[in-house]
Amino acid sequence: MPVISYIDAVTMALREEMERDSNVFILGEDIGRKGGVFKATQGLYEQFGEERVLDTPLSESAIAGVAIGAAMVGKRPVAEMQFADFIMPAVNQIISEAARIRYRSNNDWDCPVVIRAPYGGGIHGALYHSQSVEAIFANQPGLKIVMPSTPYDVKGLLKAAIRDEDPVLFFEHKKAYRSIKGEVPEADYVLPIGKADVKRKGDDITVITYGLCVHFAMQAAEKLAKDGIETEVVDLRTVYPLDQETIIESAAKTGKVLLVTEDNKEGSIISEVSAIIAENCLFDLDAPIQRLAGPEIPAMPYAPTMEKYFMMNPEKVEKAMRELAEF
Amino acid sequence: MPVISYIDAVTMALREEMERDSNVFILGEDIGRKGGVFKATQGLYEQFGEERVLDTPLSESAIAGVAIGAAMVGKRPVAEMQFADFIMPAVNQIISEAARIRYRSNNDWDCPVVIRAPYGGGIHGALYHSQSVEAIFANQPGLKIVMPSTPYDVKGLLKAAIRDEDPVLFFEHKKAYRSIKGEVPEADYVLPIGKADVKRKGDDITVITYGLCVHFAMQAAEKLAKDGIETEVVDLRTVYPLDQETIIESAAKTGKVLLVTEDNKEGSIISEVSAIIAENCLFDLDAPIQRLAGPEIPAMPYAPTMEKYFMMNPEKVEKAMRELAEF
Amino acid sequence: MENRHKNMGLSDETVLAMYETMLLARRIDERMWLLNRSGKIPFVVSGQGQEAAQVGAAFALDRSQDYILPYYRDTGIVLAFGMTVKELMLFVFAKAEDPNSGGRQMPGHYGQKKNRIVTNSSPVTTQVPHAVGIALAAKMEKKDCISFVTFGEGSSNQGDFHEGANFAGVHKLPVILMCENNQYAISVPADKQLGSAKVSDRAIGYGMPGYRINGNDPLEVYQYVKEAADRARRGEGPTLIETMMYRLTPHTSDDDDRSYRTAEEVEKAKLEDPMITFRTYVKETGVLTDDREQQMERDIEQLINEATDYAEQAPYAKPEQALDFVYAETEQEGTR
Amino acid sequence: MENRHKNMGLSDETVLAMYETMLLARRIDERMWLLNRSGKIPFVVSGQGQEAAQVGAAFALDRSQDYILPYYRDTGIVLAFGMTVKELMLFVFAKAEDPNSGGRQMPGHYGQKKNRIVTNSSPVTTQVPHAVGIALAAKMEKKDCISFVTFGEGSSNQGDFHEGANFAGVHKLPVILMCENNQYAISVPADKQLGSAKVSDRAIGYGMPGYRINGNDPLEVYQYVKEAADRARRGEGPTLIETMMYRLTPHTSDDDDRSYRTAEEVEKAKLEDPMITFRTYVKETGVLTDDREQQMERDIEQLINEATDYAEQAPYAKPEQALDFVYAETEQEGTR
Numbered sequence A, B: 001m002p003v004i005s006y007i008d009a010v011t012m013a014l015r016e017e018m019e020r021d022s023n024v025f026i027l028g029e030d031i032g033r034k035g036g037v038f039k040a041t042q043g044l045y046e047q048f049g050e051e052r053v054l055d056t057p058l059s060e061s062a063i064a065g066v067a068i069g070a071a072m073v074g075k076r077p078v079a080e081m082q083f084a085d086f087i088m089p090a091v092n093q094i095i096s097e098a099a100r101i102r103y104r105s106n107n108d109w110d111c112p113v114v115i116r117a118p119y120g121g122g123i124h125g126a127l128y129h130s131q132s133v134e135a136i137f138a139n140q141p142g143l144k145i146v147m148p149s150t151p152y153d154v155k156g157l158l159k160a161a162i163r164d165e166d167p168v169l170f171f172e173h174k175k176a177y178r179s180i181k182g183e184v185p186e187a188d189y190v191l192p193i194g195k196a197d198v199k200r201k202g203d204d205i206t207v208i209t210y211g212l213c214v215h216f217a218m219q220a221a222e223k224l225a226k227d228g229i230e231t232e233v234v235d236l237r238t239v240y241p242l243d244q245e246t247i248i249e250s251a252a253k254t255g256k257v258l259l260v261t262e263d264n265k266e267g268s269i270i271s272e273v274s275a276i277i278a279e280n281c282l283f284d285l286d287a288p289i290q291r292l293a294g295p296e297i298p299a300m301p302y303a304p305t306m307e308k309y310f311m312m313n314p315e316k317v318e319k320a321m322r323e324l325a326e327f
Numbered sequence C, D: 001m002e003n004r005h006k007n008m009g010l011s012d013e014t015v016l017a018m019y020e021t022m023l024l025a026r027r028i029d030e031r032m033w034l035l036n037r038s039g040k041i042p043f044v045v046s047g048q049g050q051e052a053a054q055v056g057a058a059f060a061l062d063r064s065q066d067y068i069l070p071y072y073r074d075t076g077i078v079l080a081f082g083m084t085v086k087e088l089m090l091f092v093f094a095k096a097e098d099p100n101s102g103g104r105q106m107p108g109h110y111g112q113k114k115n116r117i118v119t120n121s122s123p124v125t126t127q128v129p130h131a132v133g134i135a136l137a138a139k140m141e142k143k144d145c146i147s148f149v150t151f152g153e154g155s156s157n158q159g160d161f162h163e164g165a166n167f168a169g170v171h172k173l174p175v176i177l178m179c180e181n182n183q184y185a186i187s188v189p190a191d192k193q194l195g196s197a198k199v200s201d202r203a204i205g206y207g208m209p210g211y212r213i214n215g216n217d218p219l220e221v222y223q224y225v226k227e228a229a230d231r232a233r234r235g236e237g238p239t240l241i242e243t244m245m246y247r248l249t250p251h252t253s254d255d256d257d258r259s260y261r262t263a264e265e266v267e268k269a270k271l272e273d274p275m276i277t278f279r280t281y282v283k284e285t286g287v288l289t290d291d292r293e294q295q296m297e298r299d300i301e302q303l304i305n306e307a308t309d310y311a312e313q314a315p316y317a318k319p320e321q322a323l324d325f326v327y328a329e330t331e332q333e334g335t336r
């Protein structure tokens, strides 16, 4: 199996889906001739032409809204928000429209749109090119939010998102784009949206996380294993709606749970994970449910000192895991 | 002390603050000559004139953005979003701008703006006139979100919000507007933003909630008291950032906690409350942390059957409280 | 009175059908107010005064293939596109059988796929980019259909109007944007809404033609929309049409318009009521005889009576039906 | 060469100061690229080619009281409004002493209250409604100041442009909206951005005058902005000015512009580089002598050298300083 980077898995999934289904098209800012500011759509303009690889005006609400309109009449649009931070002008279209079209029309209409956006920090992006925005959308039934951690998951989940009958937000960690590589089959496959993935089995403690932090947890788990501590690492993959079953199962098994996110803590995805556990397996727990997250500040600053202070890393995760194991 | 309605407390607070400080002005759709679609600003146009009671064009992003601009140069704008549901086009201005102005400028600039909006259901408002939108904003350091339950709290907290040095979202339950009445001093007073309020003391179980649901919990608590079960009712009042101290104290005391919201459950404010408790007082708990919330659907439908099915009410709260007490 | 429709290539039958659709829309609207005031339905949003523009426009479209994105006052448009009186009554009574939403949405939030009436929400103007997206899809698929979207003049101040119109202008998409300028956005008069003199002044900013026309005249509206539709089908891009009219009722059944406008103003506007002026036209040009008119009124009344009775007696959705259709059925197990 | 500035009432000193500010902006910009390419600073966003419009406009404002809301290319404007070279260097080096953000924001996100430079973010065009709000406050307080806001032509397609401009138009607020049309939004050329032929075509849609002018000519920009400022101060409302220019560098230091435009196109645009054409003007009209020019270049180089050294050696904020200033200090205890 070829080893490719996280971003190449994005491109591969887009290309294969566009080849498979002529209704699939992509639109966004600079995704055409330039191939995207991160090059996620490189080569697609050349292969599929201007009409299916549409450079749009600089207007996110229209990007989302036009995609929604096209999706309602049978197209399969994949819209790119250049940075997750710039999804904000499109919130009305995403929450009031995409998420509610099937429901409000009593299943008469639907809206199979995918909105991709790079999120996350650690790339000197400062306040507005580093944010985790998933929590803003993670209270809206009708939406699904996918945040893959590996190239394998990227390909399988992006394809699943494009084939999904409902709107999917697909957030890609921009620091993972080139730093994370992995084996990806050349063949066609999809992975289930709505299912968490146990990336590592273990009996002593559970770490539940998603995105880039999965790798930090995996690295730390290897270190702990050398000291005889076996960590179960649960990759949420779909952060909304959550896969309660897998969360509950792992929490009940180890009784010690650490939740990790790069986002700031209050109101984050891991708060919901904690609430699910507290509701369902309180008496299986041997330690308080720990949350490890960014500080309560709007987003990470530009200066390297402060960026590093905010950003999650393997050391922070390892430290929290050891504390939990010793609890 | 005069007994007035929840909405009259809004008007009273606005009037008093406008009389006190000439920098305070209000703006929004239909708030002038018409006095607001709910009449929250009735009489203010006549008293303060067109300039300080500004009917704006139908454009929420401009309402928020213009208010932010004015706030940055020393004004104290209070913007009204006609319904909380229609705050969505202003999300970019609220999250990217208002919440980050102080932080991004390293304390050079600030943004003392208040954005008021009626939220909540039970008034035949259907999908787009019934929503609870607080969770969308409850992950954004820099913002504060206030959701009062009584006329007394409305007046004290709205005044505090207007005097606050930072942006405050102030959500008013539209079903409470006329159905909830209470004593409100004619004198000037403010209540602390960021502090929960124990609305009722009790040793057996704790109910933590906010907004209209506080009244449901209070009613149910009276019934349970007749059966010898004493309920502590914590009114969050500020739902972001949360008052961890009061939450932890009450949860630790009773060991049995029910969290209630009118919003749908996943990703709601009470998920964060649960996570705080699970993190801080796990070993004080005698029962799983219960959450009682709306179903996982986008918002409540129009037909009375389905609206009632969604809407929180005293019976649902009482039932959950009894189950918890018996646990 | 001069016969204007002959020169436009409109037959007497078509003009009569236009009048009848307008009249039907008006009578339904009046009935809804009665039902509301007698406590039978909780809410009415009204199109009185806007029927001419709605029906004139709808008749200029290809009702067998075009997509429409009406806003909440557009009873005339959805009737012309095939929604039945019974369906409209099921909607206002919020009954399970309502094809727009199964009783989930407030009245006026139309949607019916089989008639290509695209589902609409309450936040205004979100439908403009949708119309543009549908036009984009039509262009990509080289289909002959176009999309047609309406909105109020107040709503033309939303960002989505601007972004959608510009997108359509850049890609020369087959879409018609029709503003129903009824001179108020709830209580706020147009001059406090619009920096410009006209909504149509905005067209040039998106590279499309813009026209302000008489929205009380269905023939004029027909003509302009027809031309815009032809142009759209020829691949020449979008058009913005501003139709001038007056909102003859309060904003909705929850509104009291006396706080922001005078009775005189409303009375004056009633003189231009298209139901009066266009009636005069069809009568004086001999399109509508007295007999035919009486029959028409009787038929409409009966239709509305039957529809009302049916809708009133129809069942609500069951409480638990509130849980249905959050996601596609096939996937509910996986995701719920 | 004809002396144009005399007729405009501009002294030689003022014109020289304009040229010097432009030159300073250009030299700073060039230095930043050097620093970036040698790995000393992670990011540059450039204003090369846009200095004429920036400086021409800034000089037409009242720099003692007007508020400016510049966008990320506006080095020329903030220099004219009092930001120092040292401060700019502290910004690009992201040092604690940076007055814009304490090292928190990416370069180009200006803000400095003492000079009435309003803090800016990355999401484009959000500053337009802010400028309108500041103008509203000025009007309410009957102050003589106005607000001045800039943005790119791509950004004029955002909803916030439309909503802000319309709000200003309705209330006739003292604000100037200046578009710096450098013909690209990153890789997307203006004709794929704008449905209209010109950004200035949008002015009529908000009831304000709109002008497209030569952004490579600081005197022309001065003239139009001055007139707009006078009108704003007289209470006659907003103006939209579109200044035409070319972005001479890639979008930012992260961009490679060869994938979307030809070297020939860039070379051709360089012939209109305002640093060349305006230099010719000041030389030929005798405003700038050879001696003075050499001295100017030496002074600027020294200034930039010193500022660079200072900034390079200045300390970063401490890691925990990331926690400061989320809320007002006095309240942190209560709310954290």
Ligand SMILES: Cc1ncc(C[n+]2csc(CCOP(=O)(O)OP(=O)(O)O)c2C)c(N)n1
Binding pocket: B029, B058, B060, B082, B086, B089, C073, C122, C123, C124, C151, C152, C153, C154, C155, C156, C180, C182, C183, C184, C185, C186, C247, C251
């Ligand atoms: C985004 C948004 N903000 C506010 C509202 C509340 N609202 C409903 S209709 C309306 C006025 C609309 O005026 P106009 O566009 O002129 O249409 P009209 O009702 O006059 O036909 C307002 C403010 C809304 N539906 N959506």
Ligand SMILES: Cc1ncc(C[n+]2csc(CCOP(=O)(O)OP(=O)(O)O)c2C)c(N)n1
Binding pocket: A029, A058, A060, A082, A086, A089, D073, D122, D123, D124, D151, D152, D153, D154, D155, D156, D180, D182, D183, D184, D185, D186, D247, D251
């Ligand atoms: C809302 C938003 N979307 C996307 C971006 C990413 N972005 C930064 S600059 C830019 C292009 C801006 O073009 P233009 O307005 O013409 O200004 P220019 O850079 O050409 O001066 C884009 C797309 C952004 N900053 N904000």
Ligand SMILES: [Mg+2]
Binding pocket: C152, C153, C154, C180, C181, C182, C183, C184, C185, C186
């Ligand atoms: Mg109107």
Ligand SMILES: [Mg+2]
Binding pocket: D152, D153, D154, D180, D181, D182, D183, D184, D185, D186
């Ligand atoms: Mg540009």
